[in-house]
Amino acid sequence: MTLRRDTSRDTARDMPVVRSAVRRVIALLAVAGLIASCGSSPDGDAARDGSDLLPPISLPHLGTAEPLLLGEIDGPVVINLWATWCAPCRRELPDFEQVHREIGDDVRFIGVNLGDRASDAARFIAEVGVTFDQYLDEDGTLNERLGTATLPVTVITDDQGRIAVIHSGPMDADELRSAIAASRG
Numbered sequence: 001m002t003l004r005r006d007t008s009r010d011t012a013r014d015m016p017v018v019r020s021a022v023r024r025v026i027a028l029l030a031v032a033g034l035i036a037s038c039g040s041s042p043d044g045d046a047a048r049d050g051s052d053l054l055p056p057i058s059l060p061h062l063g064t065a066e067p068l069l070l071g072e073i074d075g076p077v078v079i080n081l082w083a084t085w086c087a088p089c090r091r092e093l094p095d096f097e098q099v100h101r102e103i104g105d106d107v108r109f110i111g112v113n114l115g116d117r118a119s120d121a122a123r124f125i126a127e128v129g130v131t132f133d134q135y136l137d138e139d140g141t142l143n144e145r146l147g148t149a150t151l152p153v154t155v156i157t158d159d160q161g162r163i164a165v166i167h168s169g170p171m172d173a174d175e176l177r178s179a180i181a182a183s184r185g
Contacts, residue, residue, distance in 0.1 A: 052163040054079075054155070055145040059112060062122055062134035068110065070142070074161045076184060077108040078176070081143060081153040084116050084124045088170035089152040093128050095173040099180070100132045107180060112137050114151060156183045 056071030080096055082089035093111075100109040109132035113121040118136060125134055137143065146155065148168055156165040156179055164183035171179065 053161065054157065054163065055142065057141055057145065059135035059137055059142065062111075062113065062118060062125065062136055065133070068133075068135050073108070073110075073157070075108065075157075076106070076159050076180070077110060077155075077157045077161070078180065079110045079112060079155040079157075081112045081114050081137070081148075081151060081155075083114045083151055084120055086151045090124075090128075092152055092170045092172065093125075093130055095171070095176060097128070097130045097132070098173050099176050103177075103180070104132065109133070110135065112142055114140060114143060154179070156180055158183050158185070 054070045054073060056069070059068045059070060061067060078096070078099075080093070082093060084090070096109065096111075111125070111130060111132060111134040113134060114137050116124075116136075121134065121136065143149070143151075143153065146153065146166055148166065150168045152168075152170055154165070154167040154171055154176070155163060156167075158164045165179050167179060
């Protein structure tokens with residue numbers, strides 16, 4: 001006589017383990033996709049014809065100031081989208097601060113953190129020594145409205161507040177100066 005083992009109980013008992021493993025794999029793939037897209041861009045700069053305006057969204061300030069109504073910004077502005085987990089973002093922020101200190105009286109600089117907790121973003125900005133205003137895009141609305149999928153992203157508007165450049169990927173101080181000069185005519 002052959003004894004058969006009832007495996008139905010084993011299968012039912014193993015299901016939570018399998019579900020947990022599947023969740024971990026999905027989470028790892030999502031993180032890998034974010035890391036892979038950080039700093040990479042198929043086309044770098046997207047030149048604009050000057051007819052695009054910034055989207056009319058409100059972004060909360062990282063500190064205590066009033067929210068930013070993005071669509072109401074006038075004049076030339078540099079907007080840098082970044083995150084603490086993005087290595088190219090971390091490398092380029094000191095260069096943005098350097099250019100801000102050089103020309104910040106003529107061109108407004110705005111940082112927009114994408115998806116970090118406010119406390120983590122504020123701590124990082126303090127460590128780096130960035131002094132220009134910082135705002136939060138908690139759910140990626142600005143990145144989505146700009147049609148970008150990578151970080152960092154730099155948006156530069158012309159003197160009339162129209163989008164002149166959307167650059168996907170990191171920029172050093174010289175590249176940033178050149179892009180600002182080109183956007184101002």
